[in-house]
Amino acid sequence: MKTRMSLKTDWTTFAVSGGFLFLFVIFALVDINRVEGWVTNSFNWSVTFFGAYWQLLLLGNFVIGMILAFSRYGNVKLGKMEKPENGNFRWISMILCTLLASGGVFWAASEPIYHFVTTPPLFASDGMTPQEAIIPALSQSFVHWGFLAWASLGTLTTIVLMYAHYHKGYPLKPRAILYPIFGEKIFKKSIVGSTADIVSIIAVAAGTMGPIGFLGLQIGYGLHFLFDIPNTLTTNMIIVGALILIAAISVASGVDKGIQFLSRLNVIFVVLLTAILLIIGPTMFLIDSFIGAQAFQLQHFFQMNLYRADQAWLGYWTIFFWGWFLGYAPMLAIFISKISRGRTIRELIVAVSIIAPLVSNFWFAVVGGTGLSHELTNPGSISGPLSDGGMPATVMAIMNQLPMGFWLAIGFLIVSIVFVSTTVDSISYTVAVTIQGTDHPQKWMRVFWVILFGMLSVVLLTIGEGSIQALQNFIVVTAVPVSILLLPPLWSAPKIAKQMAREQGIVSSVEAAKEKKIA
Template sequence: MRGNKTLTISVGISILFVLIGVIIPERLADAMNASQTFVLVNFGWFYQLIATFFLIFAIIMIVGPFGKIKLGKPEDKPEYNRATWIAMLFSAGMGIGLLFYGVAEPVSHFATPPFGEGSTEESAVLGLRYTILHWGLHAWAIYAIVALALAYFKFNRGSPGLMSATLTPVIGEKRAKGGIGIAVDVIAVFATLFGVAASLGLGSQQINSGLQYLIGIPYNFGIQLTIMVIITTLFILSASTGISKGIKWLSNINMSLAMILLVAMLILGPTVFVLNLFVNTLGEYIQNLHRMGLRLSPFNEEEAGWTQGWTIFYWAWWISWTPFVGMFIARVSKGRTVREFTVAVLLIPTALCAFWFTVFGGTGIQMELLNGIDISSQPIETALFMVYDQLPLGAVLSLISVLLISTFFITSADSATFVLGMQTTGGMLNPPNRVKITWGLILSASTLVLLFSGGLDALQTAIIVSALPLTFILLVMAYSLLKSFKQELRAGRTAQPRRKEKISS
């Protein structure tokens, strides 16, 4: 009954949003832009504090006594081996964005840094430092805590896999299953919908840009519409095969293609320069982490605008993705301890993202700073292909990238339809195909509406606005998790050490 209510309300509001976007796209764009400005100006400080809070919370989960707690029953073993597990959480977490922003963001920060003079050696390191901030520890800490709460309440307490179920120790079972719980789940649905729609919109734009570079196909909304139709068909077919087939296979393909691309870029680009830049930037990132994570520049309007447009936007994006990524990571993490889970989710993707952006962004910066090739003035979706154009085998790299964006696209959409299905069927671990297909169609339609009504700006606005109410839910969730973990320790329910130190199979 409850799942039916959540599904009916969520689908109804989603269809209404799509219809408004089709009938009056200009008014929709105006309303969303006004909402974005209000949130960025008035709640930037709040987002900065929240992101820092979750990072501290995640560190406590690693070093504190809660790390011994097992996600599941004492006899439960991990369902997936560690390599597949990491590939799945990485593909779902940030896939398309790595290619869309891989060159564009570091080069943009190099030319227009958060403070100081642009296009200098100092701004090159500064730009990469802030890029790693946006895609590093803060982001994965937000994911980790939400996924941890969902996994614990599902596998240890037998609760449905819903955001509302994790709040039960704080608001009570009656409210969690009643109107408040339904409202929480509907908010999670729309944060997921808009967060993933943004990634799909970026993906369709960059696939279009890559095809334009490779075979001269024009760059316009009509082509992006065609791309969306083709990809939608593919990811709905994948979603129908279930998580152990479609998503697992695609995640492994994604990781393989990404590693091939990363190694090729490292070898074909300025290898020694990139490696030196990575070590130097990583050191500065660790040294300045606390300052960057709380920087707002209240006395400088231009610098404050930069922080709002980049850092605050990213915190909102990652928060909007937490129901999606959190539920997906939780679903595939049964049998892990809290410490193993948090260390893996926090550190491994952060290290991979840092190295990825240094290789791709550092190559672009080197081309502009030392070789005089203008990369920073390129549109975001074409900067990657501009860099490829300067390297040997550039056409091959472009082709691999288009394929990888497509598989990331399918994996993200496939995972999202699975999670949206869970959220609107009372937490079912294997939602019916008809529900997943419904959400796949709504997800694609919402992406197209946002692209049509304002392109990248509309996608960013949807993220920022949808994330705000969800943020308050995440705070209650963190308190609920802490309260429950204390009860676990008092009851002595922790993972027992095994004779052989073999954590996963």
């Protein structure tokens, strides 16, 4: 599709964002302690001054999206295409592999146990028995990986991006989020526009490099646990190299081939592992826990999402997650825009804000709930390894309690690799889209970012685990400017929906004028 602007590579954005990432890694090599100190101070500042804003931003994004989806404006078709390019299973598979890939295995196994061992402060004074503490523990995990988290990635922002790109013909870049405010000039030589693109790339790059390095450490532990392979830097580097090779092949094949194939493969793996765990594990306990925790979350929905009392706990949990997901949001909204042509606003919002969270929550209930069940009957069997060895030890401890545990553990390691590969290929694709302004960026640009993420992650691994932790906290810092970029869609997306509803004959101009007068 031709756009109004010439689709030239934005070398300024390329150089500034790439250069910034290189400088971060170089500074970490020179003095990791100073970098950690700077990042920690910036992280604490971000949590203190932006935490409440992020909570309200995510809640507003979800609520406005729901209202829009179930109004008549939900019938508006996006992307100037009559029929969707991707079937429902393929489409939802690719959506699921965006956020779920970040927490798919290790957080799903570990976070419910964390909240079970130390009850979240909102419910800490309730004096619950261990049996009663199961539901709040699972429910807190549902909040962090549920409705608001998913809605922030690709609902209102996606509507604005798809309108600017597919309906108005402007480049598909994060700066397009500001099109309803600034108009066409945001795509010209605009400092605001360039800043929007650059901070979005840096935020998503930090959010991608962290999981790559983190995965190297996690898989290294798993291979040592299962096969006694030395858990060394060399092992971790080989793992990251294999992951980058998979992602590079996938992204070179394009969205319609490689990325789609990996996403479908991963969802099939997840479904298979879920079915096996349900059959050989505590079946009714898992089903009852999912239903109970989901009901508990809905019952305490506003309390849990807007909790503000314990700042230290919020910074370690809710606000950390919100910052991480907000940093991903512009780029994943670009990716979801690309795969959602021909979908209605209702289909988009229901898929991203309802179906994906429910699937994600069920996965957390099955994986984390299996661990909770064994911890309940045999205290210390899961929490002990978690305390001693961290998140990778939790997955292995849970599998160790089950029949066929060895083979299940291998399955979880494979799923972990494919999960993060799908994240890396989709993020590299969207960064290339941002640099070149088209949803068909050149192959070399797509592959370049995969390799860059891999190389920088390997360098960080050579420094040590502290560098990965510093990068994880840095993700939250980079979310500050991105979160400001994501505020305008709260009012611009409904306006765009109304305008497109008139264009598509869903609402007559007379009705629209009446609504505007009443408003």
